[in-house]
Amino acid sequence: MIDLGSKRVLVTGAGGFIGSHLAERLVQSGSNVTALIEYNSTGSYGWLNNSEYKNDMNFLLGDIRDPWFCQQATKSVDIVFHLAALIAIPYSYVAPASYVRTNIEGTLNILEASRNSNVQRIVHTSTSEVYGSAQFIPINEDHPLQGQSPYSASKIGADKIAESYFKSFELPVTTLRPFNTFGPRQSDRAVIPTIISQCLADKNIKLGNLTPTRDFTFIDDTVNGFISIANCDKAIGRTVNLGTGLEISISDLASLICKLVGVPELIQNDSERLRPDKSEVDRLLSDNSLAKSLMNWAPQVSLEEGLLNTIDWVRNNSEIFHPNKYVI
Helix, strand or coil: CCCHHHCEEEEECCCCHHHHHHHHHHHHCCCEEEEEEECCCCCCCHHHCCCCCHHHCEEEEECCCCHHHHHHHCCCCCEEEECCCCCCHHHHHHCHHHHHHHHHHHHHHHHHHHHHCCCCEEEEECCHHHHCCCCCCCECCCCCCCCCCHHHHHHHHHHHHHHHHHHHHCCCEEEEEECCEECCCCCCCCHHHHHHHHHHCCCCEEECCCCCEECCEEHHHHHHHHHHHHCCHHHCCCEEEECCCCCEEHHHHHHHHHHHHCCCCCEEECHHHCCCHHHCCCECCECCHHHHHHHCCCCCCCHHHHHHHHHHHHHHCHHHCCCCCCCC
């Protein structure tokens, strides 16, 4: 058991959707947080730019693809939450090599640097996309891994590198595998903000394939999972799913959001948004029993409650969304 309130914590990808929420929660817990942000010429901290906890964090701009930088970043660190990654599936069809360099080589750099720095715990972030289309339901951690997109293949590689560092070097790493996190700060590269922003703009809802099902987890529950797994010694060396155990089709999701926003269901297929046939993941539904038994974790926020929260946030931040454009 690790007392996060007494630890020096590094969060990679801290300026992103999940990373920013996690970094703030760690500050609330009393941790000494260093937020690693991808280097950029404007010095932006992403979603942490306007965080009320900004002055309570240390910021580090850099690139996980640089092993020397990673070595410096992990010095004097007790815990690493590794979230930095390229995540957009459509863009992985366009620039697959960048996903290999960031997601696989970047993860290797963080793990090797953590090993050299004697980090006490590493939480590596996976994704349910590594399972591909479900071969059995619900999906537990023993389900085969299938690289149905360059993105998912790169995350499989990263997960296996993490596994190898535990088995080869006894590095205290755990892999957390969230199923489709959503909530405030998620960009319109993701399906829920895409639907909401189009609804609020009173537009036809243009989507790709409407039949796949997903297991959507609200951001607060995902962050709780990160905190819980870092405190769970029994999770070291293991991979743990994080999902609700409930699924909904994209079509039904769009209908629900239209109802919550109060607009007609004007939903249509847009061929530009379709994945290649063999790349589409038809069904994702988590078996979260391991998270419950190891970490005493269970989702607390219902899909409808999380959607209402997210709708309010998108409405108040409408200027950052592009309802007339397909964003990859």
